[in-house]
Amino acid sequence: MNTSSNLTTPKSANPYAHRPSRSQAIEKGVLSVFRAATYFILICGAIVFGDIVFKGVPTVVNSFKTTADFPYVTNTFLFTAPESLYVFDYDGKSREMGDQEFRAFRATEEAKATAAGMPVPAIKATSYVYSAGGIWPCIVGTVLLVIGSMTIALFLGVCSAVFLNEYAKDGPVVRFIRLAILNLAGVPSIVFGLFGFGLFVLAAPTVGTVPVGEIHLRLWPLNYYLNFGGWGVSLLSGWFTLAFMVLPVVITASEEALKAVPKGFREGSLALGATKWQTIRKNVVPYALPGILTSSILGIARVAGETAPIMFTAAYVVRDKLPWEVEKASDFFFQGVMALPYHIYVVSSKIPQNEYTARVQYGTAFVFLGLVALIATASIILRNNLRGRYKW
Amino acid sequence: MSPDAIPPPPQKPFVIQKARTRFFGLTLDETIRVFFGGNALTAVVVLALITFFLFREGSEFFGQNRESITLYRKAGLEYVDYMRAQQESHTALTRYLFDIRLRAFKQLTQDQGLPPAQANEQLADLDAFAGRYSDTIEPVRGFVSELTDVAVAIKEKYTVNRDAEKERAQFLAAGMTAEAAEVKTKAIDFKAELAPLVGVTPAYVEAANGVAAAIKEMLPSLPKLPASTSGFAERLERFQELNRQYLATFPETQKKLEAWDFQKPVPTLDTFTGFIFGKDWKTASFWQDWYGVVPLFVGSLMVSVIALFMAVPLGVGAAIYINQFASAREQRLVKPAIEFISAIPSVVLGFFGIAVLGQALRALSQIEALSWVPGFPFSERLNALTAGCLLALIAVPTIFTLAEDALNNVPRAFKEASFALGASRMQTILRIIVPASLSGIVSAILLGLGRVIGETMVVLLCAGNRIAIPDFTQGLTAFMQPVHTMTGIIAQEMGEVVRGEIHYRALFMVGLVLFFIALLINFLAQKIVRKYRVSIG
């Protein structure tokens, strides 16, 4: 627009006035496309979440039962082990029963019939594995896996971060370590599973009174042998596999928290004649710890949510005993467990999809998703709060 | 304050030298430093251990595979497969003919509304020809089925003997000489065993030549299709052409058969190329197991392509929207929500795919109004598309978060300078901000790819798990076919294999390939990001 022409024609409007143009229409169009993309993502997430919550909640809610003794109420889905479901017609009625209930029912019916001198009734039932009962052992197993692996990962991760942030001077070694951490973060979880299987399940060192395998060391002068027979499918194998998988997350989180501690804390302490270790122990790590723990919760969500690494290292399809029902304490570490994510895999791929199995499938998925979502939400909220507080 | 508040302290000697306690020549502080440094090395050690153990369990694969291929040759399976190839090519041609017939029938009945009986009548000539054509291969088929039995028998004998030898070795190792002597082994004289096989070569060549002559003779009599149909002349011409090509291979096969030598050693390179470029992954078959990674790689690639095709526009679009347009409140709500999506465990998404999405997509594809979409309708509930859609949901948060970071890193001054020159918001974004953060966005996409290609549970549950390279000749339909992936095969078969067997080793090799792909993707992403930092600074 020509300014001088505006001056000569005072009637013409303000030269800065809004002018509708094609480019603005295009801008609006593109904007709405971007906005649509954003909300489409959210809707997709909401559909997945909503479907599982909507169909999963009834399983949990309908499983509340009163009990005779304290605490008078229990939830048969959350707090019992999985069972087979029997579906059959009897006395003209269609019935569904769990394994134990079904056996008892059949026994009483047979006894009744025998007592009445009638022929023993034949009950033809269709059975669906895992479709009755609950998921208590899976919950327990998942919690154990998370606690163990996070303990290991936090220890290694915090120590690594302390080294990288406090001790290390930039050089080829540190750059190499950082590169390794970055790359470790990109390794697919199934590769961690294979690695865990190859190392922990098959070849990890154990101590025993008899030599096993071709390679073993005698722990002279004791009469013990260091064998390389592996830990088998066990909690211990799962712990280490998951811990290594989540290690990059923990290291990154810890470093971020350590960086947030002001430099003055370190200088002030050192200028008072504290050694480096005293400075770190008394004046750095304590202030970084809340940040480390908060950010590591995201790691917990990852550990709890992964299936592939525990498939061959720690998870059993089904196990009758609960983890603490072991003969001696050391067995605790060398037993496999049931785990929620693996249980979902099993019930969604190894049994048919129908009205009888959906109850357990959706219930398990709901409980699992709820658990992970809870952890993730806690992490996101705590982290946002902490960001505000990190101003010394 | 009175100046004498502090009594002058007794002057301490100025001692700043001190001998500290040393462990192995290190002071306490240095020991602690070494301890932490050791922990920091964990990442390096784990990476090294992953490489080592994948190699340790996998490297034996090549030796075993070579043994397997050697046996394939020695037991004559390879020889029979030459013949079988000839037979199968013929079968494919027959199928081509039947396909023409099917299309013609469809045209006649559906488009022209003829009753089926009448249509069949019109195609009677073609049917007669097809029947005769299909019969021409019978002599070869006879040879193949007969010789298959012979070769399998040889292989079986060899395997039994090998197992016996192993057993004996085990007895001997355990010092059980008596039991070892019990075990009977008998070395296989391959030459003698193969005699009946190789002996039939002249007879077979004669039969094959008969087949060739028969085909050549009957080709000119290929009937025309009813005049009312259209578009088949080309197909029939193509059929003729294919036949000519097929016949041209006969002398070559003959030469191969005559030159075949069971003692010819298998080059080591073959076991390697056979794995990397092998188009078959066949396990637990009665004939011969093949471990070729290509179908799995193609499957992984296809689901990743589908996932990125959806996730890239969505993720980058959302990142631009949130970073450049959204209000502060919208940002505060949307960012955690998308982060939250990334926390949905993949096995739950996989379950959602089986329970809901697979059926929903199939139902969608069968809607009449959508039949124009390539590949629609499809009949498989679990296929590459279903898995790809769910993987997109996994990739979106990764791409979104990293792309948003990249956009955020563009200096504010760039944007302000552009606005100050009178550019509109859209112009600023497209010409300044996106180009400035492009390498960040590209690396975000790469890391999204890394996330998708390494994902296991979704593809295991939803990709359909059919080990075959999809038929790309049909265009986009290939993406609606079930596939199997590298991650999926490991998860599925690892639990079923015997430790130390070739199949077990092969799975570790697949893991190794996956590991290197992940490293490569990571490397590229980092390289791009580093370049990007330079360009901004």
Added chain:
Amino acid sequence: METISTTPTVTVASSSGATPASRSFKVSSAPSDAQPAETLINIENFDFYYGAKQALFDINLKLDDKRVTAFIGPSGCGKSTLLRCLNRMNDLIDGTSVKRGKVTVRGIDINGGDVDPIELRKRVGMVFQKSNPFPKSIYENVIYGLRIQGETNKTRLDEVVEKSLRGAALWDEVKDRLHESGLGLSGGQQQRLCIARTIAVSPEIILMDEPCSALDPIATAKVEELIHDLKKEFTIIIVTHSMQQAARCSDKTAFFYMGKLVEYADTRTIFMNPANPQTEAYVSGRFG
């Protein structure tokens, strides 16, 4: 506090007509006791590098015991670097190195192989530009140095806290809230808390790196008073941007420019009768 009021006011007239502003400084009197000060720190031919970049060039300087020495000079002239060399805080920065020369304290080369920097820092304390109290209580802040040396005797700790806080002229202000967070204090109080924390470990030398640059004039005055009191007991070396401050607090002043020591003399001489034209230009405010 009668000390400052007795100091004469000296006007340094600018020798150049281009700078109309003439500046007035209060120059502290030379130590009245007039006994000649002993040399405590001796810096000889000292070259210092950050990586490949040389930060200090051939510094030769003798610093007196129980006196206040001020380092002045424009930004980046190396005065803070030299200060941090005196208790080896520069060890913590990657790539730093002493290429030539030495620093001796009471005749001991502090860069010598047998010197433990931890022990050195116990004897050579430091107060930083930005006050950095730890997020602990006032009490814990003061005894931090003793705690890490393993002192656990409660009576002794209480004693040191009172003595140090009194020494830092903070006792009366905080004695009722010793167990509240040190971060709750005002800026000037925080800086004095840091000084209290430093003197609690009874060092011989206190290094101050622009201790008042973040403080308001009233808080600055308090810290300056404190410096004056402390020199009875401690050798103080102070880096400052403010020439007035150097003039008010120090006995001797060293002027640095571009990593080199330009002039070192009695504060009075530096401000009133500098030998070097660069020094004169700086103190008269024509650059820097």
